[in-house]
Amino acid sequence: MPSSQDPYDVLGVARDASPDEVRKAYLKLAHKYHPDKTGGDKTAEEKLKEINAAYDILKNPEKRAQFDRFGATDGQGFGGFGQGGFGQGGGQGFEAPFEDFFDMLFGQGGSRQRPGGARPGNDLELRLRITLEEAYKGTKKKIRFSRAENCAECHGTGAAPGSRPETCPQCHGTGQVRVAHGFFSVTRTCPGCAGAGRIVSKPCRHCNGRGQRKANRELSVDVPSGVDSGSRLRVGGEGEAGPNNGPRGDLYIHIEVEPHPLFTRDGVNILCELPVTVTQAALGATLRIPTLNGEAELKIPAGTQSGKQLRLRGLGMPDLRGYRQGDQVVKIAVETPVKLSRKQKELLRQLESESDSRSYPLRKQFQETTRKGR
Template sequence: MADKPDYYELLGVDRDVDPDALKKAYRKQALRHHPDRNPDDPAAEERFKQINEAYAVLSDAEKRKLYDQFGHDAPGGFEGNPFQGGINPDDLRDMFGGDLFEQLFGAFFRRSPVRHGRDVQVPLEVTLEQVAEGGDTRLVFHRQGQCKACDGSGSRPGTRPPKCSTCGGLGQVRVARGFLSMVQTCPTCRGDGVEIVDPCEACHGRGSVDEEVDITLPIPPGIATGHKLRLDGEGHAGRRGGMGGDLYVVVQVAEHPFFEREGDDLVCEVPISFPQATLGGTIEVPTLGGKARVKVPAGTQSGKTLRLRGKGLPGVRGRGTGDQLVKLHVETPSRVTERQKELLEEFERISFEEAGKEPPEPRRKSFLDKLKELFD
């Protein structure tokens, strides 16, 4: 899919284009490349389809976000008929006006009667380890699947349903409205073109049955909470063998006992003791790949952050890897023994003596100096 043209380039817009400018650009390109207006150019139809696909994706905030992050390699991809569940015809009617809409797009929308199955949305919890590594996961969900006994036809296997008597099998009827005549989906067979007189026993003529689906789903590394993975045609079965809806897997990254995620970086807070902070030393910290040993410099203040390069999460589209930030929290002892108390009191006394009656810590010194200036 790498040689597919970029959606923004197809519409001739910048990547930060706002919805209004996007509409204008799309309108211009759709008019210019409409196959009826380019009867001598055999490539026009394909170009027109791509322009509409680009608009279907970029005019949908969620799909646009996915496209910006993953490009054409987005999970599930963006392929599919843009006139079938992609572009909203009412949107185009507003944009082009009723007459021009009918002239330019009527045929495209009519070619896709509503036989498409509904979409299914399923939540999926993934661990931070899965975000880091990617890989396959198992997903079990329910949907209205195509009846296998009758292949979705709804008729008893081996029988063929007669043509619909209202539309004669076309699935559409012409309705006169004043001077205009319009094509509508047949109200009797709802576009099927047939009447079920001898229904399939397995699905009672519906053509679909409730089924449990168990699939293996590849998790792209770097995925985040709120991302949606789309699987074409894995939603509810379409009507009478029509195309299935899509499956949307909504990702939720599970909480981790140690890590908070900040973009591609992982942040963890590690407590250290007052002597460790003062004297420095080596401590053990968790990373996604196991424990790591980290040097704490002598004289570390609480809140200091150490950076472990490349120990974060992979960037989406393979752009680099984040870091792990180790936030050191110096813990003050909340209970001390008599002996510890004596030693600490002695420590404080010596600190002042050695620094010439001045506290040796720079922040405390400047604080006491300011206090003196203000009140003495």
């Protein structure tokens, strides 16, 4: 689904539609564009894919919230996953809703098994710590993790080389059996093969008949600029291998941005506190200060008070979609000098004796208010 497409538009529901309304709208459209109705019409097929992709987002509270926030869900809006097989799972996004669709249509909840026991692999979740500078610029990170891979010896079948898994005689390969239950018959997972649909009589000794082994995987991940702690990147098709050669799960990377010694983040803005001397604050100064994009000049106007916030436009974080850039907000902290020499003290006393109330309007106002209050 192109990221420009709005799932709310596709399903024709309001932004605040309830999960039930979303589901009803989806079912109505899915019926309308189902291949049985349209006779395999290509445009209808495309339309159905859009409908499925839209429902995939809106039925999942997490994805829906993410779309509402960023206008895209993981992996779609970021668009940075071009290399190393990233984004190959694009087609997989359609499978889950399709199954949902059939489950709902035929009322067979839990019938996710395909003949032959192929099942989608598990999703994996990883945590990735990055620095604020990396979050600012975007970065490429090598990650290593362990995941289930199909056993190379038996090609994921679990059967010893030279033998083959046999179709389970109890369920004839469907993985499910019907059990009479009064007037009804109920579908249950087949006890003969535990739902796999196949029985391995001579197990592969490399994987003990499981068909899978753990293996290390190294990936280079593009972390888009603007990510924050709590951002989640989806790398399609990099999760665990699916049992019996089912499709791979997805990999989810949870971003954690390390605290920075100078900067804190407030949405797209970067905050920092800048200590200045009494003289700099009083006379004004132009200072070079650190930003996430190297040094920048900050003009401090004469007569700047402590707590004053000055703004360096465009030197904050980019937002995830690249539409705008925040500011760096510099909070001035006038530092009272300490450990003064005799001479410095003398100069300060001179300064004090030269000053009158015009130089201290705040103090003057305070004193006047106090007097009136008496």
